[in-house]
Amino acid sequence: MVRLHEPTFSTEEIMAALDCLLTTRVTMGPKVKAFEQQFAATFGWNHGVMNNSGSSANLLAISALTNPRAQDRLMPGDEVIVPALSWSTTIWPLIQCGLVPVIVDIDPSTLNIDPEQIERAIGPRTRAVMIVPVYGNPCDMDAIIDICHRNNLQLIEDCCEALGAFYDGKPVGRFGRVATFSFYYSHHITTLEGGICTTDEFELSELMRILRAHGWIREVDDPKPWIDASPGIDERFLFVNLGYNLRATELSGAMGTVQLPKLAGFVDVRRDNANWFRRTLDRYGAYLSFQQETPKGRHSWFGFPIHVKAGAPFTVNELMRHLNDAHIETRPIICGNVALQPGLQMYPHRTVGDLRHATQTMKCAFSFGNHQAIDSQARSYVAEKIGNFLNGRGLA
Secondary structure, eight states: OBOSOOOOOOHHHHHHHHHHHHHTOOBSSHHHHHHHHHHHHHHTOSEEEEESOHHHHHHHHHHHHTSTTSTTOOOTTOEEEEESBSOHHHHHHHHHTTOEEEEEOBOTTTOSBOHHHHHHHOOTTEEEEEEOOGGGOOOOHHHHHHHHHHHTOEEEEEOTTOTTOEETTEETTSSSSEEEEEOOTTSSSOOSSOEEEEESOHHHHHHHHHHHBTTBSTTOSOOHHHHHHOTTSOGGGOBOSOOOBOOOBHHHHHHHHHHGGGHHHHHHHHHHHHHHHHHHHGGGTTTEEEOOOOTTEEOOOSEEEEEEOTTOSSOHHHHHHHHHHTTBOEEOSTTSBGGGSGGGGGSOOEEOSOOHHHHHHHHHEEEEEOSTTOOHHHHHHHHHHHHHHHHTTTOO
16 A cells, blocks of 8 residues: 555654553643744744644634734735635635635646736735645746735745645745645644744734634733733633634643654655656656756655646546556545635635646546655556556556
């Protein structure tokens, strides 16, 4: 079996989590705080706010940016440009916070948002761009930053699939006002469930800490202004804003501190695997194409995407079925064209252009596992089964 993912954690992480259970301190506390500081310091942010998932990180980030306490807040009805090839919880927090997603097409070679389509989509209500480095492939940040600066647009980075990726030597997530990452079980590193919001803005980080847990002030770095403003209320139960319960657990924080130093090694394996697959499968270029690493980018390869070209004498489903029968797990490329998903039709949104590249990716592309446990034997097995499929049709 060549799975989409194999666990990144082992005895060391299990013992770190077990230690939390033995102390009985399991709700969010010092181990979560330590991981937030470690994560921010590793990549150069001023602040990290851990939460219980990457999806929650997106919700928390957008909720903060639209909150009445936020500086230069996004207002209800404001538009946010997003790529058609994205994940549901990239889009839903925008709608949940009263914003209007504007769906634009992708560059079919990188699978990332097309900067030309961003420029084309800007209208009088456009206030922000939310990008997704698909499968860990950095977006064209030079072009995107230029567009945002010229049009006074805020930049939000959903990097939930892109931990460990860099653009021009700078970690993804370091370019916008706020970024989000995921530590789900199948991602580059894991805290089982978990996510984090990162920012360089102190006030925004404090706001996210308040919104993360009930709207109270317990986890803020500087509670004094809030306490001074409400002298008659016990600071332990001082609620200063709306709030959710998106807290991480101490077990997640403890696991994260063990996992994070392993990330670079995991990404190196993924990159080696992807380069091997590209070289080996390139012989089938008449029928298959592969995601291209963005110029100036360092891809962290969440998986290995394959696109069955138009006119190929077989379908993507036939190839996936062949691989699945050989115990090689496959999956679609995130949501495909999110504008075609039925849930979006219930809510206000805008599409720009025909989104044909995202639709083609939805209909004709898939991926298989590319992770730290894929070794030379697994790589050869996958390539062999793809070759067998094409040979069986007289195509190789």
